[in-house]
Amino acid sequence: MAEFTVYDETDAPADARPQLEAAKKRMGFVTTLNGVMAESPELLAATTPCRSSSTSRRCRATPSTPC
Structure with missing residues (x-):
């Protein structure tokens, strides 16, 4: 069985x-x-x-521009 690391906002990869x-x-x-x-x-x-934040339209998140 595969094991996965579960990250949070403090230990996830920087991006x-x-x-x-x-x-x-x-x-x-x-x-x-x-x-x-987050891996x-x-x-x-x-x-x-x-x-x-200014409209209700969806935006596209990228590693360099998160929501």
Whole structure:
């Protein structure tokens, strides 16, 4: 069985930390799924829904520009 590391905003790879911090701010916690996907900041960015702070339209998150 595969084992996965579950990261949080303090120990995730540097490129994933802003996305996890944003998720924690938005939801109050980091989900286990997001914690596992933080291993790949590109995957996390591609699957993280976000909204622009000034509109309700969706925005695209990238490792360098998180939600």
